[in-house]
Amino acid sequence: MKGLIGTAKELTKQTLESQRQSFCNSKPYSFLSDKSPKSAKSLSPIPTVTLEKNHANLQYQTLEQVSEVGVFLLVAEMEIEFNRIHKREKADRQAQRPYFGKRADHNLVRRRKIKQKEEDIVVCECKFDFSKADLACGDRCLNVLTSTECTPGYCPCGSYCKNQRFQKSEYAKTKLFKTEGRGWGLLADQNIKAGQFIIEYCGEVISSDEAKERSQTYEAQGLRDAYIISLNASYFIDATKKGSLARFINHSCQPNCETRKWTVLGETRVGIFATQDISIGTELAYDYNFEWYGGVNVRCLCGAPNCSIFLGAKSQGFQEHNHVWEDGDDRYTVDEFPLYDSAEDEPSDKLNKVTDSAIQETSITVKTEYAGLNNDSFGYKYKTCFSGMVGGGAVGNFKCEADGEKEGGQHPVVASGLRSNNAFGDFNNGSGTGSTKRPAKRSPNRKQKLSSRKQINGKRVAQLFASKKVQDELIKCEEVRSEATAKLDSVYDEIRPAIEERERDSLDSLPTSVAEKWIEASCSKLRADLDLYFTVVKNVVCPPPITTEPNPSGPGDTENAVDCTKN
Ligand SMILES: C[S@@+](CC[C@H](N)C(=O)[O-])C[C@H]1O[C@@H](n2cnc3c(N)ncnc32)[C@H](O)[C@@H]1O
Known part of the structure; x- marks a missing residue:
C-alpha cells in the first residue's frame, strides 16, 4: 500500500x-x-x-x-x-426551558448601562389635567409620537404619566402553551386592543460579533430554535438563555403583532405590540422578517393562506442559497463547472x-x-x-440590519439552530459559498x-x-x-x-x-x-492447516463460485 x-x-x-x-x-x-x-x-x-x-x-x-x-x-x-x-x-x-420568573423582564437583561445625560432627556409638552388623568401622556404626547418613553421625574404628568410602559413592565396577560410542531407559543390571556403594548423582548444585549459567535455555538450544540433578534446595526438581543416570555412568540406570515423599537431612558428596547384587536385565547405571532444566514430550511407552520412556506424564505440569503433566481441570473450556470465522474469515486x-x-x-x-x-x-x-x-454546521455570513430602521420595522431573527420540521431531511449550511452536506439528523x-x-x-x-x-x-x-x-x-x-x-x-x-x-x-x-x-x-x-477431512457441504474451490452477497 x-x-x-x-x-x-x-x-x-x-x-x-x-x-x-x-x-x-x-x-x-x-x-x-x-x-x-x-x-x-x-x-x-x-x-x-x-x-x-x-x-x-x-x-x-x-x-x-x-x-x-x-x-x-x-x-x-x-x-x-x-x-x-x-x-x-x-x-x-x-434546550430545557430556562427559568422564567415573574420578574423575567429587563432586570435580567445584561445591557450596557447608559447613564442618561440630563441634556438628553426629552420632556414632553403634555398638560396634566386631573379630570382626564387617564389620558396623561396619551396618543398625542410628543414622546409617544416619537416612540420615546418619558423619564420619571421629568414628565409634566408626574406619576400619572402613561408613557412608561417598558419601565413599569406594563405587559398584557399572556400564557405559554404547546403548539403543534412549532414548539412553545404564547397566547393572549386577555382581550388585547390594537396598538397595545404586549411585552418587551428581553434578553442579553450582545454585540454583533458575539451574536455571530453564539449563533454558531447554538447551531453546533443542536439548538433548534432561534432567539437572537437584531436591535440595531451594532447590537443584538439574545433570549436563548435569559429573556421574557416574548421569546416564545412564534412567527406568522399573517401576524397579529409586530415588534417596535422604543427609546427608554436613552436606550433602545424592543417591544411586541398588537397590530389588531386580539381576543383572549388567540396565539400571538409576529412576522419574524427572518434573515436566513444558513442552517436548515425551516418549514413554516403558521398556516396562513399567504404563508411563504419556509421561515426566512423572503430573505436574500435564503433565496440565493435555494437558488431562487431571476431570469438572466447566470451565477449558477453549470457550464463553468468541471464534469464529475462519479465512477472515479466509489x-x-x-x-x-x-x-x-x-x-x-x-x-x-x-x-x-x-x-x-x-x-x-x-x-x-x-x-x-x-x-x-x-x-x-457553520453559519454563513452574518449581516447586520442597517441603522436608521424605521419605527415599527421588524427585527430580523437570526437563523441559528433552527427547528427542523423536515425532521429527517438532509440539511445544508447556507454560507452561499458551497454547501457542506450535513447528514440527516436521525x-x-x-x-x-x-x-x-x-x-x-x-x-x-x-x-x-x-x-x-x-x-x-x-x-x-x-x-x-x-x-x-x-x-x-x-x-x-x-x-x-x-x-x-x-x-x-x-x-x-x-x-x-x-x-x-x-x-x-x-x-x-x-x-x-x-x-x-x-x-x-x-x-x-490464516487458513487452518489443510487436513484430509471430507467436506460435506460443498466444494472448497471457486469452481462453482457462490455469490456470497446473496442472503
Ligand atoms: C423565538 S422562538 C419561538 C418559540 C419556540 N417555538 C419555542 O418553543 O421556544 C423561534 C423558533 O420557533 C420555531 N417557530 C416559530 N415560528 C414558527 C413557524 N411559523 N413555523 C415553524 N416553526 C416556527 C422555529 O424553530 C424558530 O426558530
Whole structure:
C-alpha cells in the first residue's frame, strides 16, 4: 500500500487475534464487549479528533492486515450512532426551558448601562389635567409620537404619566402553551386592543460579533430554535438563555403583532405590540422578517393562506442559497463547472470487489494495492463520512440590519439552530459559498438502511472453505447475526410509535429509554457483523492447516463460485 507502513509483517493467527482484541477494546469499540451496552446517559462525550486519529490508524491496520471487509465502516457506523445519541442528549439538556420568573423582564437583561445625560432627556409638552388623568401622556404626547418613553421625574404628568410602559413592565396577560410542531407559543390571556403594548423582548444585549459567535455555538450544540433578534446595526438581543416570555412568540406570515423599537431612558428596547384587536385565547405571532444566514430550511407552520412556506424564505440569503433566481441570473450556470465522474469515486465498490475476490482466491496477498487510497485519501474519505455528524454546521455570513430602521420595522431573527420540521431531511449550511452536506439528523429508516446494505451471507461463505471447523464457525456466526438482525427489526417495530410521535411533534430527540434499546440492538447486530466478517477474514488470511477431512457441504474451490452477497 503506497506510503503506508511498508513493512508488511507475516501475519499469524496470534497477531490477528491480538489485533482484534485491541481493536475491540479501543474506545469507540469498547461497548462491543460482551457486557450489555452502557446506557446512553453514562457515556462520556467522544472526543472526535482523537477518534478520527484512532480510526485512521485502525483503518490502516485493518486494510494492511485484514485486507478489507469494511470493519472500519462498522466502527464508523457505531460512532455515528453514539455521536447522534450524545448530541441529542446534550441538545435536550441545553434546550430545557430556562427559568422564567415573574420578574423575567429587563432586570435580567445584561445591557450596557447608559447613564442618561440630563441634556438628553426629552420632556414632553403634555398638560396634566386631573379630570382626564387617564389620558396623561396619551396618543398625542410628543414622546409617544416619537416612540420615546418619558423619564420619571421629568414628565409634566408626574406619576400619572402613561408613557412608561417598558419601565413599569406594563405587559398584557399572556400564557405559554404547546403548539403543534412549532414548539412553545404564547397566547393572549386577555382581550388585547390594537396598538397595545404586549411585552418587551428581553434578553442579553450582545454585540454583533458575539451574536455571530453564539449563533454558531447554538447551531453546533443542536439548538433548534432561534432567539437572537437584531436591535440595531451594532447590537443584538439574545433570549436563548435569559429573556421574557416574548421569546416564545412564534412567527406568522399573517401576524397579529409586530415588534417596535422604543427609546427608554436613552436606550433602545424592543417591544411586541398588537397590530389588531386580539381576543383572549388567540396565539400571538409576529412576522419574524427572518434573515436566513444558513442552517436548515425551516418549514413554516403558521398556516396562513399567504404563508411563504419556509421561515426566512423572503430573505436574500435564503433565496440565493435555494437558488431562487431571476431570469438572466447566470451565477449558477453549470457550464463553468468541471464534469464529475462519479465512477472515479466509489471506494466501497472497489473494496467489495476486492473482498469477493479475496475470499474466492483463498490465498491472499496482504500487500494489496489500492491505487490512490493512501493515508491522506483514506483519512479524507473517512472524515467525509463523519464530518456531518459530528461537526457543527457553520453559519454563513452574518449581516447586520442597517441603522436608521424605521419605527415599527421588524427585527430580523437570526437563523441559528433552527427547528427542523423536515425532521429527517438532509440539511445544508447556507454560507452561499458551497454547501457542506450535513447528514440527516436521525434516521427513521434505519432498518431499511441496515438491511439494504449489501451483506455477506455467512452460510454461503462457509461453503467456500474446505475446513469443517471453519464452516461451523461461520455458520454459528451467521446464526448469531440472524438473531441479532431479527432482534433489531423487532426493536425497530417496537419503538416505531415513539419515533413517529416525535416526528409528528417535530421533536428531534428520542427518550433515552427508547434510544438505549435501539443502541443495544444495534450494538448486538454490529458486533455479530463484525464477528462474522472477522472470522471470514481471519480464515482467509490464516487458513487452518489443510487436513484430509471430507467436506460435506460443498466444494472448497471457486469452481462453482457462490455469490456470497446473496442472503
Ligand atoms: C423565538 S422562538 C419561538 C418559540 C419556540 N417555538 C419555542 O418553543 O421556544 C423561534 C423558533 O420557533 C420555531 N417557530 C416559530 N415560528 C414558527 C413557524 N411559523 N413555523 C415553524 N416553526 C416556527 C422555529 O424553530 C424558530 O426558530
